[in-house]
Each structure stands twice: as C-alpha cells, then as structure tokens.
Amino acid sequence: MTGTAAQGPRLRPTLDGIPTYKPGKPASADAYKLSSNENPYEPLPGVLDAAVAAAGSFNRYPDMASSELVAELAARFEVPLEHVVLGTGSVGVAQSLVLSTAGPGDEVIFAWRSFEAYPIITQVAGATPVPVPLTAGEEHDLDAMLAAITPRTRLIFVCNPNNPTGTVIHRAELERFLDAVPSDVLVVVDEAYIEFIRDERVPNGLDLYRGRPNVCVLRTFSKAYGLAGLRVGFAVAHEPVATALRKTAVPFGVSQLAQDAAVASLRAEDALLVRVEALVAERGRVAAALAAQGWELADTQANFVWLRLGERTLDFAAACAAAGVVVRPFPGEGVRVTIGEAAGNDIFLTTAETFRKSL
C-alpha cells in the first residue's frame, strides 16, 4: 500500500482522448427538434401494437438470436441467415465491427467530417482513427482514403450518404475504390439513410457485398423506419466477420420490443415509405428555398441539409434556437438540420433567410 490510498480506479489512458458522444440537443416542449435526424412521425399503429404486446413479457430475456427478424431480413435481401447480425442500433454493430477487427496499433480510416461515432468507437477499441478530409465539395475523397491505407489498416468506414453533409458516392467510384482496397481490410458501407436516396447512380451496398468477402453493409431502423428509441440496427456481413460480430456484441442487447417492432415495421413498409416519400419531397422544398436565399448547398440524399457556416456556426444555431428549432452545430464547421415537420422546417427557413442577409 504505497501511495495508492488516495487514487481512484485506474482507467485506460486512451479514454482521455475520447470525446463523449454528443447527442442532438433535446428540444423544449415548444421547439422543433431538428438535431438528430429522427423521423418526425409517430409510430405506425401496427408497429406500436407489436411493441406494446412485447412489453407484456419484458420480465423475460429477448430471443438472443433475433430469429424472426433475422429471417425476415434474410428473405427480403436474399442473403444467408448467418450473414444478418442484429445490434443495439447500427452504432452497436459498428462498435462490434471495430472490436472484431482492430486493437492497439491498428488503424481505422473514415472520411471527416463524417459520423461522429466512428472516431469514438475506434478509440474505445484502442485503435487509431485515421480521418481523411472531405473534398471541397463535401464528398468522400476516395483517392485520399486509398492513399491512407497502410499495413496497419483493419477497417474503413464509408458513409453513403455521408452524415452530416448528405453527399453520396456513385456506383462506379465506389466499385473502383473497393477493387483497390486490399482484401484483408474490412470495408463497412454505412447506409443509415439509404431509404432517402433518390439519385439512381448510388449503389445499393448489398450489391457490393455480394461477391466481396471484405465488404459489409450497415443498416438501421432508427431513421426512415422511425425506431430510434428502440435501438435496433444490423449488418449484412460474410463469414467470418458475421460470427465475430456475434462474439463481440453485448448478449441480449436487442430487446424483444425492438425486435417485434422492427418486424412489424418491415411488414408495414408500404405505409412507412409513403412517409419517407413525404420527407423526400419536403427535403426538395427546403433545399430549393435555401438555394433561392443564396445558400450554396451540396446535394443531399439524406433526411437533413448541411450548411457550412464556419465561424458563424454557433451564431446560426443560437438564432435557430431562439426561433424555436433545435439544430445540430459542429462548432467552426457547420450546421446539420434534419428535415422534420413542415412547420419546423419553415421556422428554420425563415431564420436562415434573416441570417443570410446578415452575412
């Protein structure tokens, strides 16, 4: 007992450099929350019923294999059952992917700015994040990402469309990239917003995964499907990656509520996709209005828009908050604004117009 009496538990030094995940700010009761890319619609009736029914059994552990949901997804995508791995949101699966491939001394490449969970989960695993700046057009710089590959690279995240810029990678570019990545490096195509894509040149990641053992696809029920609060997402991955994901996941992570609501959502897909279509139309309206105000926007294929405001970012976020909409600022860089209810979008547009004139 020398000199340790006053010390607390020793934590891994690597945690010192890790920011805690910043959620989109909660909105006060009278404000619109456009900060977390959520679906603004209430759950569909059938989906709510399924979740309520499952709640009656929450004294029991959930089905650890998520059998029904896995079967539903495997049939729909025409992939083997074993290739579908569920997790606590796609962030949960992404964390398992990193834990399965990378540890101290290993490197994980991603575009930057992109999804803020990537550097966090990389560092939690003890691995080294390798962020590669976006192009001037706010897109993935795939050539620079290829150039960043070293013998230590274990995983590359490709976010399509990219959060927070909404920009996409087209089929030919992505195929050329995948063909150039060494086959022992896992490429994770994160398609959290795929349902919002209307640009036909964007590939479906599942077509890229087929025939490429080092490619896996990440999807989520949190955005278009509106189940953000239930925490369920999945990967479609080849063996041995899929088995590794089952080893590194928290056991029983996906609740029965989440599993049953996800199955019900898939079965209610027609109704859900009508809502997605309305959000896509609303995105078009918002983007057109911003362009008419003089903003230069990169084309967004997701359920949000990105304004590169630089030093004015926090001022703009404050102006939005004062007007009654909560947006997502990335200080010094820009603001991401979710396409939500028309009334919230209108307040954002009015604020943007006033702000624009002050620039």
Ligand SMILES: *Cc1c(COP(=O)(O)O)cnc(C)c1O
């Ligand atoms: C929102 C989001 C996710 C999904 O997160 P969940 O954990 O499934 O809620 C994954 N990737 C990106 C890029 C996202 O923006």
